[in-house]
Structures are given as structure tokens and as C-alpha cells.
Amino acid sequence: MSLQDQLKQQAAWKAVDYVKSDMVVGLGTGSTAAFAVDRIGQLMKEGKLKNIIGVPTSIRTYEQALALGIPLATLDEQPHIDVAIDGADEVDPNLDVVKGRGGALLREKMVEMASDIFVCIVDDSKMVSGLGGSKLAMPVEIVQFCHKYTLSRLSKLKEVAGCEAKLRMAGDKPYVTDNSNYIVDLYFETPISDPAAASKAILDLEGVVDHGLFLNMVDVCIIAGQTGVEVKERPGKQ
Numbered sequence: 001m002s003l004q005d006q007l008k009q010q011a012a013w014k015a016v017d018y019v020k021s022d023m024v025v026g027l028g029t030g031s032t033a034a035f036a037v038d039r040i041g042q043l044m045k046e047g048k049l050k051n052i053i054g055v056p057t058s059i060r061t062y063e064q065a066l067a068l069g070i071p072l073a074t075l076d077e078q079p080h081i082d083v084a085i086d087g088a089d090e091v092d093p094n095l096d097v098v099k100g101r102g103g104a105l106l107r108e109k110m111v112e113m114a115s116d117i118f119v120c121i122v123d124d125s126k127m128v129s130g131l132g133g134s135k136l137a138m139p140v141e142i143v144q145f146c147h148k149y150t151l152s153r154l155s156k157l158k159e160v161a162g163c164e165a166k167l168r169m170a171g172d173k174p175y176v177t178d179n180s181n182y183i184v185d186l187y188f189e190t191p192i193s194d195p196a197a198a199s200k201a202i203l204d205l206e207g208v209v210d211h212g213l214f215l216n217m218v219d220v221c222i223i224a225g226q227t228g229v230e231v232k233e234r235p236g237k238q
């Protein structure tokens, strides 16, 4: 296992300490969250966690959890989630995060908003001084209808001025999310100056379904680095 994968696993296993028997657990998506899902499956098999219900945030995670024998439900069936565990693409000093480079942002946001505690798990390469600062994508999920028009309007928003907007591709076709939508990736030269204003402006655009800015959502962030695992809690949260 690579060093980065070892760090992802350390963060994920630490996060699973928040899961207790009889809980409804939001199961995140991505390479880091996959370690947490595996760990929950393992602890259930060993009888150390009982009566868990998982609410997956993507078809990928649904399939992983199903193969592990974790009982699953949807938000329709389990609208209240005790704890959700998921990775992130960027984490800023306020524990605001960018998510969705794996395309799962909409279901992730729905599940994590429904959770009492959202535990975010990352290796320390994800830490940034400001969101958008890694120069990698900040994803926006949009409907397929007239997507070029929506992409053009997104790129002209003053709240994300200077960003480059690109339709995410899968080979020679647009990438399609689990919700049958497209993704526009926004690339920034410098961190987003006002993420809250950017969030609102993007959401206000017709054709936009949601975006990968997860603001004021993370309760606990577990950051694994070569010097150890750090647990950071959002001030004012339990």
C-alpha cells in the first residue's frame, strides 16, 4: 500500500471510532471513504458493530457496502443519520471543504446534511489555505439540458471571476453522474475570495443542481500525516 493510502486508511479507521452499534451511518464515496466502509464491514463481521444501517452516497459505495454485507437504506427510508464519514478534495483552516472530484457531490451533500455528525477524513495533502487553492477542480453538477449555456453563465459569474470552466469528460463523452447530470469543473488560479458568496451565486443559476463547496458542514475533520493523526473539531460543534 502506498504511503498516501496508509494515511487515508489511518484517517478512515479513526473515523470509524465514531460509529457505534445501532447507528444509521452515511457512507461516503472515494478512495478514502472506501477504507471506512471496509472497516465498518470488517467490524460488523467480527461482531464488534451490530445493527448498523448504511446510507450510501453513490452507486459505487452502494455496491461496495452491499458486497460487505452492510444493511443499506436510502434517505427516504432513513431520513435521520447519526454519523456520516466521507473524504474531501480540499480542506481549509475553517474545516470548509471542496468535494465531488469523484462526481458524487449531490448525494454526498444530501446525506451529510441529514447527519448529526459529519466526519471528514483526509490525508494532509488535502489541506489548503483557501478553497480552490489546490488548482484542481471545484465541481458543479448541472442538468444536461443546454449545458453549454449553463457552463458559459457559470464562467461569467463575478463571484468566481477568473475561473476556467470545463465540462468534465469521460473519454469522448460528457461524464454523467449517478443522477444523470453533467459536471462542470471550475479551476481557479487563486483561492476563491468569498466561498459563501460563490456558493450562493452558483446555486442561484438556473440549470445548476449543486456544487462541491461544503460550507459549515464538517463537524470533525480527521487529518492523517506522517507525524500522526490529528482530530480537529469545528468550534461550537460537539
Ligand SMILES: O=C[C@H](O)[C@H](O)[C@H](O)COP(=O)(O)O
Pocket (backbone or CB within 6 Å): 028, 029, 030, 031, 032, 033, 086, 087, 088, 089, 098, 099, 100, 101, 102, 103, 104, 105, 108
Ligand atoms: O465525489 C467524490 C467525493 O467527494 C470524494 O469524497 C472526494 O473526491 C475525495 O476523494 P478521495 O478520498 O478519493 O480523494
